[in-house]
Amino acid sequence: MANLQQLKTTILVLSITLxxxxxxxxxxxxxxxxxxxxxxxxxxxxxxxxxxxxxITKQQKNVESQERKIIQVxxxxxxxxxxxxxLPKSPIYNSFNAKxxxxxxxxxxxxxxxxxxxxxxxxxxxxxxDQLNQLLLMRNRLLAQQQKQLQEQQxxxxxxxxxxxxxxxxxIEQVRLLEQTIKQLKNIEQAIDxxxx
Numbered sequence: 001m002a003n004l005q006q007l008k009t010t011i012l013v014l015s016i017t018l019x020x021x022x023x024x025x026x027x028x029x030x031x032x033x034x035x036x037x038x039x040x041x042x043x044x045x046x047x048x049x050x051x052x053x054x055x056i057t058k059q060q061k062n063v064e065s066q067e068r069k070i071i072q073v074x075x076x077x078x079x080x081x082x083x084x085x086x087l088p089k090s091p092i093y094n095s096f097n098a099k100x101x102x103x104x105x106x107x108x109x110x111x112x113x114x115x116x117x118x119x120x121x122x123x124x125x126x127x128x129x130d131q132l133n134q135l136l137l138m139r140n141r142l143l144a145q146q147q148k149q150l151q152e153q154q155x156x157x158x159x160x161x162x163x164x165x166x167x168x169x170x171x172i173e174q175v176r177l178l179e180q181t182i183k184q185l186k187n188i189e190q191a192i193d194x195x196x197x
Contacts, residue, residue: 037117038124041083049091056084056092075113078105086128095139099132 035043047055062077078101084090085098102125105113114122 036124037079037083037121040080041087041124044083044087044090049089052084052087052090056081056090059084075105079113082128086132095132095135099129099136102129102132 044052044055059077059081063081066074066077082098082101082105085092085094085101087093106129114125117125
């Protein structure tokens with residue numbers, strides 16, 4: 001009986017150990033770092049410009065070293081670089097580059113970039129995608145509006161130039177008429193002087 005109880009206890013301990021080990025392996029598969037990408041982004045917001053520059057250099061080196069490897073790519077550095085492109089106070093802030101990298105990471109051949117992250121992280125990147133889309137849409141609208149304003153200014157400048165040219169031509173015509181009038185008056189004056197002599 002004691003052996004049966006001891007066997008049950010041993011099996012229970014082994015089961016718990018296996019569960020814990022498999023849980024650790026699942027956690028390790030999910031995230032190679034100790035923080036989530038949302039926490040990483042919040043941390044980035046608190047860094048100084050110099051610290052951000054150092055983090056950018058670190059992540060760029062990580063991406064470059066990953067690109068040289070032929071084995072399976074770890075997308076962690078690329079995802080962190082994406083967040084650095086998305087951070088407005090970052091020295092490399094660029095919504096176009098962020099959207100391009102996000103599209104690359106979401107593409108079919110690179111689908112594994114977000115395959116092993118938790119739903120909350122997927123929601124974070126979905127929100128980031130929506131925000132970048134809205135930002136680019138607003139930027140395109142602003143550029144279109146600025147282009148329209150520039151065209152309107154150019155049209156006004158052309159109209160004003162035409163108006164100025166017309167005024168100049170009108171003044172030239174008036175000067176020509178005045179010169180003709182002065183010449184005629186001089187001729188009349190000379191004719192009167194000749195008659196009086």
